[in-house]
Amino acid sequence: MGKIVVRDTEINVTRIHDEDYICLTDMLKAKDGDFFITDWLRNRNTLEYIGVWEKVYNPDFNYGEFAIIKSQSGLNSFKISVKEFVAKTNAICI
Structure with a gap:
């Protein structure tokens, strides 16, 4: 490292x-x-960037689950951990 x-x-x-x-x-x-990754993942712009990155580099990305998560982004009640995000979407970027 x-x-x-x-x-x-x-x-x-x-x-x-x-x-x-x-x-x-x-x-x-x-x-x-003290801004945490989970707060960063709540941001729609962040999720849009992740979606583009995953489309380019991850053929196994789960776009269906990602679309659900992205539609909830920006809501005050929306929060997702990195572990949950990866489990639901099969993301490799985080």
Whole structure:
């Protein structure tokens, strides 16, 4: 595992099967302090980005479940954990 420095913030980088993955938690902590990934997943723009990324890189992504999750995003009552999101959608990006 390595690190990169972006605007004086260290961000962990992990290599799996010749692919580099950056730590979203490190990025979010640097930007918004206590802002958590689960709050980030509530954002419709975030989910749209994830959907596009998964379409390009993940042939096993469950678009049906993703559409349900995306339709609920932005509602005050909507919250989803990374574990639940991955279980429902078969996402590989997070």
